[in-house]
Amino acid sequence: xxxxxxxxxxxxxxxxxxxxxxxxxxxxxxxxxxxxxxxxxxxxxxxxxxxxxxxxxxxxxxxxxxxxxxxxxxxxxxxxxxxxxxxxxxxxxxxxxxxxxxxxxxxxxxxxxxxxxxxxxxxxxxxxxxxxxxxxxxxxxxxxxxxxxxxxxxxxxxxxxxxxxxxxxxxxxxxxxxxxxxxxxxxxxxxxxxxxxxxxxxxxxxxxxxxxxxxxxxxxxxxxxxxxxxxxxxxxxxxxxxxxxxxxxxxxxxxxxxxxxxxxxxxxxxxxxxxxxxxxxxxxxxxxxxxxxxxxxxxxxxxxxxxxx
Amino acid sequence: xxxxxxxxxxxxxxxxxxxxxxxxxxxxxxxxxxxxxxxxxxxxxxxxxxxxxxxxxxxxxxxxxxxxxxxxxxxxxxxxxxxxxxxxxxxxxxxxxxxxxxxxxxxxxxxxxxxxxxxxxxxxxxxxxxxxxxxxxxxxxxxxxxxxxxxxxxxxxxxxxxxxxxxxxxxxxxxxxxxxxxxxxxxxxxxxxxxxxxxxxxxxxxxxxxxxxxxxxxxxxxxxxxxxxxxxxxxxxxxxxxxxxxxxxxxxxxxxxxxxxxxxxxxxxxxxxxxxxxxxxxxxxxxxxxxxxxxxxxxxxxxxxxxxxxxxxxxxxxxx
Numbered sequence: 001x002x003x004x005x006x007x008x009x010x011x012x013x014x015x016x017x018x019x020x021x022x023x024x025x026x027x028x029x030x031x032x033x034x035x036x037x038x039x040x041x042x043x044x045x046x047x048x049x050x051x052x053x054x055x056x057x058x059x060x061x062x063x064x065x066x067x068x069x070x071x072x073x074x075x076x077x078x079x080x081x082x083x084x085x086x087x088x089x090x091x092x093x094x095x096x097x098x099x100x101x102x103x104x105x106x107x108x109x110x111x112x113x114x115x116x117x118x119x120x121x122x123x124x125x126x127x128x129x130x131x132x133x134x135x136x137x138x139x140x141x142x143x144x145x146x147x148x149x150x151x152x153x154x155x156x157x158x159x160x161x162x163x164x165x166x167x168x169x170x171x172x173x174x175x176x177x178x179x180x181x182x183x184x185x186x187x188x189x190x191x192x193x194x195x196x197x198x199x200x201x202x203x204x205x206x207x208x209x210x211x212x213x214x215x216x217x218x219x220x221x222x223x224x225x226x227x228x229x230x231x232x233x234x235x236x237x238x239x240x241x242x243x244x245x246x247x248x249x250x251x252x253x254x255x256x257x258x259x260x261x262x263x264x265x266x267x268x269x270x271x272x273x274x275x276x277x278x279x280x281x282x283x284x285x286x287x288x289x290x291x292x293x294x295x296x297x298x299x300x301x302x303x304x305x306x307x308x309x
Numbered sequence: 310x311x312x313x314x315x316x317x318x319x320x321x322x323x324x325x326x327x328x329x330x331x332x333x334x335x336x337x338x339x340x341x342x343x344x345x346x347x348x349x350x351x352x353x354x355x356x357x358x359x360x361x362x363x364x365x366x367x368x369x370x371x372x373x374x375x376x377x378x379x380x381x382x383x384x385x386x387x388x389x390x391x392x393x394x395x396x397x398x399x400x401x402x403x404x405x406x407x408x409x410x411x412x413x414x415x416x417x418x419x420x421x422x423x424x425x426x427x428x429x430x431x432x433x434x435x436x437x438x439x440x441x442x443x444x445x446x447x448x449x450x451x452x453x454x455x456x457x458x459x460x461x462x463x464x465x466x467x468x469x470x471x472x473x474x475x476x477x478x479x480x481x482x483x484x485x486x487x488x489x490x491x492x493x494x495x496x497x498x499x500x501x502x503x504x505x506x507x508x509x510x511x512x513x514x515x516x517x518x519x520x521x522x523x524x525x526x527x528x529x530x531x532x533x534x535x536x537x538x539x540x541x542x543x544x545x546x547x548x549x550x551x552x553x554x555x556x557x558x559x560x561x562x563x564x565x566x567x568x569x570x571x572x573x574x575x576x577x578x579x580x581x582x583x584x585x586x587x588x589x590x591x592x593x594x595x596x597x598x599x600x601x602x603x604x605x606x607x608x609x610x611x612x613x614x615x616x617x618x619x620x621x622x623x624x625x626x627x628x629x
Contacts, residue, residue, distance in 0.1 A: 215398030
């Protein structure tokens with residue numbers, strides 16, 4: 001387990017470098033933005049003098065590198081800054097929104113896996129047959145349909161027409177179903193395609209023939225011998241997926257009025273509220289780093305040939 | 310009654326290029342406790358024959374067109390998949406050419422051996438583990454108590470093949486099918502594995518169907534030989550008879566092509582031409598285009614496998 005300690009330290013070091021890189025890139029992008037935050041805060045009718053005052057207050061008149069170093073030094077102290085518009089600490093805003101997003105993420109990933117994995121396995125087993133073709137067409141639709149369309153469609157059918165679920169908002173399990181499903185259909189499409197190809201690859205292997213030769217039935221071969229080998233690329237994919245998920249969450253939280261950090265980000269972008277945009281980007285980066293880390297740590301437990309390095 | 314008897318077995322593969330017959334009218338028997346060699350070049354249908362016996366042909370592209378396969382008097386082709394699962398691994402076991410890839414990399418060898426045993430015997434985990442360790446010792450794996458908890462990637466090729474043998478024999482089958490079991494191994498390890506199989510045969514009394522392209526292995530190891538060419542058995546007899554008096558020109562060619570210590574230096578004799586691929590097989594004898602003894606009849610009518618047992622051959626103009 002000493003090896004694991006060293007490994008974790010190495011990964012944390014890497015993560016810190018990644019995070020610093022991300023703050024720099026985001027900062028540059030926001031600096032280059034033609035929109036002027038001071039003007040946004042001051043409002044349309046404000047005088048040039050007021051705008052200039054606000055700019056000085058926020059330190060936006062400083063040269064780029066100085067602004068960035070100031071941001072970085074307060075970041076090191078755990079201070080993400082204050083929202084320009086809401087006048088609240090960004091950390092506080094994000095923490096109050098985080099549980100909702102984490103809940104949505106858990107629901108969405110469950111949906112993705114519950115839809116994607118069985119569909120992919122079924123398609124692989126029924127390769128070339130009707131079920132395979134149907135699943136592949138559906139997952140293609142799932143992958144290509146824009147989330148706001150899927151979201152609105154689900155809302156219209158299951159909330160408006162059937163009235164099975166609330167139209168939007170947050171609070172009960174019923175509120176979670178449609179947003180999680182919207183994200184899950186897209187991810188499910190990806191996972192079913194990946195699971196299918198991974199499974200087809202594994203089913204061709206010699207050890208599957210060995211398992212059959214010793215008298216294992218089809219079900220046992222799929223669940224015991226094939227699945228464990230086929231699931232590896234999926235685990236790595238889930239780690240990456242957390243990142244893709246963060247972009248989806250902005251859209252879906254807006255469509256469903258889900259009070260998570262995606263909605264926070266969406267509002268902040270509209271009003272050029274730089275501290276919030278920076279904060280949310282950092283949180284998203286954290287998610288990706290942690291997701292990948294977990295995927296890498298789990299992999300050796302599934303396949304003993306993999307070593308943590 | 311023979312342990313394994315195969316009659317008129319024909320197998321075809323159905324691909325996008327159409328149907329191709331791979332194995333044609335194959336008939337042979339393996340007696341209890343007998344070691345029979347099945348020899349032939351790559352692609353002659355040896356492995357397909359073996360896979361037909363095991364019921365492991367890929368169901369989406371292959372079809373058994375006719376014939377019967379009986380093991381211990383039970384007609385295997387009439388069994389459903391569930392019943393076939395009960396026979397596989399229990400009454401017959403199989404080992405393969407590639408020990409490096411034939412074990413599941415994500416499970417310990419103990420898990421895989423215990424599974425093979427518990428699929429067919431109701432034993433507790435502890436009992437099964439005991440039998441597995443005993444079996445590993447029998448196949449010559451040192452420190453089996455430690456090895457059971459290792460993963461395949463921690464074992465050498467020779468050890469993995471020993472584990473495969475242990476797995477195939479753990480339920481004490483009456484038939485072991487060994488498909489080129491030593492081809493992928495080092496020469497020294499090859500000899501060890503073959504000796505092990507002989508030793509186990511004495512110990513456990515199972516019959517062995519040894520599939521190989523190596524006539525040297527057959528000479529050392531088998532009691533009887535079946536020679537296959539282009540999907541058909543063209544000669545079968547005892548090992549002594551085959552080496553002393555081969556009757557089919559193809560068998561003669563194979564024997565001549567074997568390097569011997571006594572043979573003069575220089576090029577080895579070869580059989581001219583190539584094996585006709587499935588779908589391009591000639592009308593008469595499939596060997597006609599490469600045969601030095603062919604006559605007019607050879608290119609019109611296929612010779613049946615004929616002659617007084619134990620020596621039978623399919624040739625119109627056999628070598629004297």
